[in-house]
Amino acid sequence: MSREHPSSTAAHRAEAVAARVEKRWAYISVGLILLLIAVMIYSGLHSAAQPPSRVETIDPATLHLSGEFTENNLGTTLQPDGSAVVRVVAQIYSFTPQCILVPAQTPLTFRATSSDVVHGFLVYDTNINTMVEPGFVSTFRYQFDKPGDHLMPCHEFCGTGHEGMWARVKVIEKSEYMKLAAAGRGNSCVQR
Secondary structure (H helix, E strand, O other): OOOOOHHHHHHHHHHHHHHHHHHHHHHHHHHHHHHHHHHHHHHHHHOOOOOHHHOOEOOOOOOOOOOOOOHHHOEEEEOOOOOEEEEEEEEOOEEEOOEEEEEOOOOEEEEEEEOOOOEEEEOOOOOOEEEEOEOEOEEEEEOOOOOEEEEEEOOOOOOOOHHHOEEEEEEEOHHHHHHHHHOOOOOEHHHO
């Protein structure tokens, strides 16, 4: 009559427990992967598989000749509803305007485009971060809570002078901005 050694019985039980735990974690891992795939599919279908900023198109060769991106329309423009629109053009190694003047505590709609290659649009200390592509208008909204200066570098490599491509956003008190706008000097910092 052969008797199993007590340590071999314990080893078999440990193997069985390990197999159950491993199987449980395998199911959890597969479940998480399937959930992530479902979220990606839903997001892709819900967002029509395109970022919202790529909806509006523009001809980069003629954007400076007529329409909203002519030189006299660039910068900040107050709207009748109390909000403001900020129009910016990125071109190799510079943003126009170089300094954007905006009022604090005002809903802003940024509209940016490129006349040549892909550029990045990033404003430090905010969540403003987008790509600016030729042929498309990137649109996003933001509101600055308090006055201050924010650097705005290009974060998408655009050529050998890329490291020098930056601008700034100067946020001033709303009342001060309204005085400048009434005097016709609210578009950019240069006009101050």
